[in-house]
Amino acid sequence: MNPILVVGSVAFDSIKTPSGEVSRVVGGAATYFSVAASFFTDVRVVAVVGEDFGDSAAKVFGGRRINLDGLQRVPGETFRWKGVYGDDLNSRESVYTLLNVFADFNPVLPEPYRDTPFLFLANIQPQLQTRVLDQVRAPKLVGADTMNFWIEGAPDALRDVIKRVDILTINDSEARQLAGEYNLVKAARLIRQMGPRVLVIKRGEYGVLMAREDGSFFTAPALPLDTVIDPTGAGDTFAGGFMGYLASCGEITDANMARAAIYGSALASFAVQDFSLDRLLRLTWAEIEDRYQQFRQLTQF
Amino acid sequence: MNPILVVGSVAFDSIKTPSGEVSRVVGGAATYFSVAASFFTDVRVVAVVGEDFGDSAAKVFGGRRINLDGLQRVPGETFRWKGVYGDDLNSRESVYTLLNVFADFNPVLPEPYRDTPFLFLANIQPQLQTRVLDQVRAPKLVGADTMNFWIEGAPDALRDVIKRVDILTINDSEARQLAGEYNLVKAARLIRQMGPRVLVIKRGEYGVLMAREDGSFFTAPALPLDTVIDPTGAGDTFAGGFMGYLASCGEITDANMARAAIYGSALASFAVQDFSLDRLLRLTWAEIEDRYQQFRQLTQF
Numbered sequence: 092m093n094p095i096l097v098v099g100s101v102a103f104d105s106i107k108t109p110s111g112e113v114s115r116v117v118g119g120a121a122t123y124f125s126v127a128a129s130f131f132t133d134v135r136v137v138a139v140v141g142e143d144f145g146d147s148a149a150k151v152f153g154g155r156r157i158n159l160d161g162l163q164r165v166p167g168e169t170f171r172w173k174g175v176y177g178d179d180l181n182s183r184e185s186v187y188t189l190l191n192v193f194a195d196f197n198p199v200l201p202e203p204y205r206d207t208p209f210l211f212l213a214n215i216q217p218q219l220q221t222r223v224l225d226q227v228r229a230p231k232l233v234g235a236d237t238m239n240f241w242i243e244g245a246p247d248a249l250r251d252v253i254k255r256v257d258i259l260t261i262n263d264s265e266a267r268q269l270a271g272e273y274n275l276v277k278a279a280r281l282i283r284q285m286g287p288r289v290l291v292i293k294r295g296e297y298g299v300l301m302a303r304e305d306g307s308f309f310t311a312p313a314l315p316l317d318t319v320i321d322p323t324g325a326g327d328t329f330a331g332g333f334m335g336y337l338a339s340c341g342e343i344t345d346a347n348m349a350r351a352a353i354y355g356s357a358l359a360s361f362a363v364q365d366f367s368l369d370r371l372l373r374l375t376w377a378e379i380e381d382r383y384q385q386f387r388q389l390t391q392f
Numbered sequence: 393m394n395p396i397l398v399v400g401s402v403a404f405d406s407i408k409t410p411s412g413e414v415s416r417v418v419g420g421a422a423t424y425f426s427v428a429a430s431f432f433t434d435v436r437v438v439a440v441v442g443e444d445f446g447d448s449a450a451k452v453f454g455g456r457r458i459n460l461d462g463l464q465r466v467p468g469e470t471f472r473w474k475g476v477y478g479d480d481l482n483s484r485e486s487v488y489t490l491l492n493v494f495a496d497f498n499p500v501l502p503e504p505y506r507d508t509p510f511l512f513l514a515n516i517q518p519q520l521q522t523r524v525l526d527q528v529r530a531p532k533l534v535g536a537d538t539m540n541f542w543i544e545g546a547p548d549a550l551r552d553v554i555k556r557v558d559i560l561t562i563n564d565s566e567a568r569q570l571a572g573e574y575n576l577v578k579a580a581r582l583i584r585q586m587g588p589r590v591l592v593i594k595r596g597e598y599g600v601l602m603a604r605e606d607g608s609f610f611t612a613p614a615l616p617l618d619t620v621i622d623p624t625g626a627g628d629t630f631a632g633g634f635m636g637y638l639a640s641c642g643e644i645t646d647a648n649m650a651r652a653a654i655y656g657s658a659l660a661s662f663a664v665q666d667f668s669l670d671r672l673l674r675l676t677w678a679e680i681e682d683r684y685q686q687f688r689q690l691t692q693f
Binding site for chain 1: 479480574575576577578580581595598599601608609610611612613616617618619620647650651653654687688689690691692693
């Protein structure tokens with residue numbers, strides 16, 4: 092059992108989907124990631140919130156294997172994001188992204204965090220990802236996420252991070268953009284030449300495509316769901332389940348990575364079934380195992 | 393071993409993709425279907441060609457378990473289609489579709505064809521699909537394909553066919569259109585209420601999603617390929633492999649349908665690797681089995 096450290100946003104989200112609308116609910120990549128990963132291992136959170144992030148908001152982390160010594164609370168307002176989804180849930184528009192306290196965030200890791208063996212750099216400014224990575228002494232496995240905003244806006248800083256990453260999890264359009272290549276097999280090859288041994292391409296309702304070290308691929312479908320309430324955080328939840336399971340295994344084999352992709356997909360399939368982290372917060376281990384078996388039915392021949 | 397009968401187009405295609413351009417090559421849904429299915433069982437073709445469809449064109453059927461007694465050759469020109477694909481190979485524009493001899497096609501089945509146990513109604517006018525279905529005495533399993541053109545243009549005639557079909561294979565946008573429902577789980581439920589026990593939703597580079605009789609799903613990914621030359625006929629090739637394998641099994645079980653979807657996907661993965669039927673025509677059984685194993689690697693955990 093290896094603890095895992097995540098750096099990323101803890102946020103207040105306002106979200107509109109065809110199923111309804113919520114305002115100022117708890118969100119953020121590090122939040123989804125850590126709740127998902129906490130089903131498998133101990134999690135350490137590096138992030139910053141404002142004074143408006145009260146005890147009721149912090150409840151999402153409560154009663155779980157999540158250590159918050161690295162969660163700074165500073166004067167000012169918490170990161171805020173508002174998104175509106177289209178009818179098909181595949182398109183979304185960001186109405187605003189207010190970095191607030193994240194604008195001046197200088198992550199300083201508590202001393203015990205510096206020996207964390209597993210590390211996930213959720214989608215934030217690449218320079219922040221590097222600053223966290225620099226403070227961990229000898230990480231055993233480093234995962235990272237990013238987005239089109241940084242691929243376009245901070246390509247050099249991003250390259251510096253990617254060089255030091257073992258597993259990169261991005262979506263298909265980001266993979267194409269990062270590689271400058273439309274074909275995903277070729278794009279995966281080019282990206283793996285930038286550093287990561289493994290590339291996990293997230294494809295939303297189509298699941299994930301994992302390009303492994305030996306050039307072979309593994310695919311995990313998304314579970315077909317008759318109700319999707321809110322896709323926010325699905326990718327971060329996937330990453331939390333994926334990295335959390337890997338950390339719980341210790342050994343990084345192809346077989347463990349395949350199972351990790353299924354656990355990640357199972358967790359993500361729950362995350363989208365309610366707003367914010369609501370479904371994840373009432374999730375039981377038996378439900379996860381049940382859905383893992385559904386993935387067997389869905390894929391085994 | 394059950395023979396399978398297919399009705400559908402045999403055509404001359406002109407195709408432009410980012411990899412190149414070919415003119416007046418052999419194509420058509422029934423052609424791709426029957427070559428793919430012939431790897432598994434005996435195939436009977438019901439279609440019509442013009443006098444311009446000479447012996448060299450007919451060579452695609454040669455040396456295979458394909459019976460052409462139901463392939464009429466009549467005065468006039470063969471069905472012609474021209475398509476241009478976009479850079480991403482996902483979008484395509486039909487430059488023209490000339491029905492030619494298909495416009496007046498009245499399929500009359502040779503007497504021995506009327507007892508064929510397996511039947512596939514490839515994408516043509518629904519009235520033609522019905523006319524063929526009417527002439528088969530007691531089909532054991534009926535599969536069908538259709539397209540947006542008929543969903544919009546001949547909804548009643550299409551409903552009449554669908555009512556009598558066991559397995560419908562259409563793409564995701566067609567499924568959504570036919571059901572009038574965006575969510576694919578709900579759309580599959582609605583379509584299965586129209587008649588088919590099983591719905592196979594083709595999703596191009598994302599593979600297929602099969603909705604089974606008990607409401608459960610099976611997914612087969614598409615094999616990630618670093619070279620896709622020409623996607624034309626991929627869906628028909630999938631259907632040929634899928635139905636052909638099922639016919640060779642005889643028994644229609646969930647397990648056989650899952651394996652059939654993998655064989656169909658394997659065949660389709662070859663079809664797109666060259667123009668026209670060129671790759672399928674030089675395909676060996678060993679290559680199919682090898683790719684079937686690659687699908688195991690790709691999906692098993």
